[in-house]
Amino acid sequence: MNTTTRTCPDIGAWRAWLDHEDHPSSMAEHLQACPGCQRLVADLRDDAASVGHTLSVLAPTRLPSAAEVAVARERLETGRRPAAAAQPPTHTLEPIPMSVARISTPWRIAASGLAAALVLSLIIAFTPEGGAAAASFLAQFRSQQVTAVEVTPQSQAEIYRTLNALGNLGTIKTPGSDGKEVRPEAAARGAAEQARTVSLAEAGQEVGFSLKTPDQATLPAGFDATPKVRVMPPYQIRFTFDRNKARGYFQSTGHPEVNLPDRFDGATLVVSIPAAALLEYQNGSSKDALIVGQAGELVVDVEGGKVGLPEMRDFLLSMPGLPPLVVSQLKQIQNWNEVLPIPVPVDQVHWQSTTINGNQGLLLNDNSNVGSAAIWHAGGHLYGLAGSLKASDLMRVANTLR
Template structure:
């Protein structure tokens, strides 16, 4: 049971970490590029430089076990989102320049409401004992973990972030333009290849997640973005000379574009089509 005073962002991140596909991908992402590090030393191992959409099906969303069944998940920080008076106040709170929309798309009018969220940290500590019990409850043996994995800690840090939100009369956002410090990760030390190969032996790993794990390596600072394959389409684009990912519903009622530049992720989303969100993104100041 969640504590009644737990902040909504912490509940959201905890839910993401416990969602099936995100659980496996999170472990892979935060360990990507990890070399052997001194025990108990926090070593930077990952910094988001690009985003890669990963198509997932409904079956994948229930195929993997709860990450907390394999160790402890502790989420701290992430105060907000909270409304601030204007863009200047948002920058003062986060240190981030708030994107300025020069030309609003059709159906969007007025001034935005500005919100900020603080830096958030999620730390996962792997427990071979807990993982063994979870596997036994599932009726399957747990493969022996590689040396050094038991008690291994990985820490994912994201934020702070800012957003400008234009609402429709019904209260649903018509346009959201946000910016945040992209996720980065640190490790207390274990070779990435060992962890990857071990994760690939776990029962119930969907083919898509397994393929992604195999593709990850020290040279790719790529953050996977799970996208329901049956409901959304993805495509490539360029925003200010930077590679971007466009996501849109198949009925073209919602769309978003997201890109990473200099360790900062920017996103434009709304009740628009792909061409419209791209036009807003390319016109940002």
């Protein structure tokens, strides 16, 4: 016998609820108390799973890599472009040029994986080893070291899905979003699109410290000794937990066992991404480029709420969909409050921890052996190099930054 009554939401309302469309907050409470609606929602979930399984045979065998996407986008842009566009005047907003998009795999990974790095940074910022961090849950995370976290194409996709799901647990906002919710990767893209061409001195003023340049004698043959300098503005991502919104989301996605305690309600994670300067050295006879990136430290704070640091860590690491192997790597990181995890796709990139310009860092080398990148921290600043050259040649340039 069907116990659904006229006071129950109809099937259309439940479909909208499962699709996370706007709905009264009372629907989640109604579902908990109504066996008839519980059966109806279960049937709708089964139907959706069946349809999803049927459609899955149409899916590609694998998703394109970040490098393949960059190449495809470049081909599309080249076909659309009737003629070469004139260089915009100094100080105007401009997109990152195609020569950067054509650079080797590690650099493209560093750009396309920014959102994944952010969510990993959020999680690592609340993953204390031992009980020392429990003394103050407002302890600040500052990116003073770097370490590699190995990811696969599947775990990359899972990280992105988990990052995007944060919007279902509360609100994500950035300055200039006019109060509207945004996705973290959209905020990152927005900052990159606001890159401006400036002088070296002006870029140093923007980032807050004097920029370093390599010894010109170490630059690859054919590269211009004078770099084109761009600066990207700082930006901030604020994520505020909403208990009722999170409860409804976990119920609608079949995870009623996941509970956001009342103490989390109103707590805000604040991720501050610093301004960054990019020095681009170009080869006039080819489209090869060498990029030198410099920025301050990424900082994560907690504001409001009544949640402690260990509780925040436990909840974030228990979120459905986060890859277990990634979580395991994060838990093994020592000095959690000063280590920035860098996602490294192990199917595309070889990596090693090494000394760069006298500091601990990461050296990345793509599987083609014609592209490499290096990332390290020194003196309160983050540095990165990437280019279409061998790792040994890149290291020679990196070690002369002064």
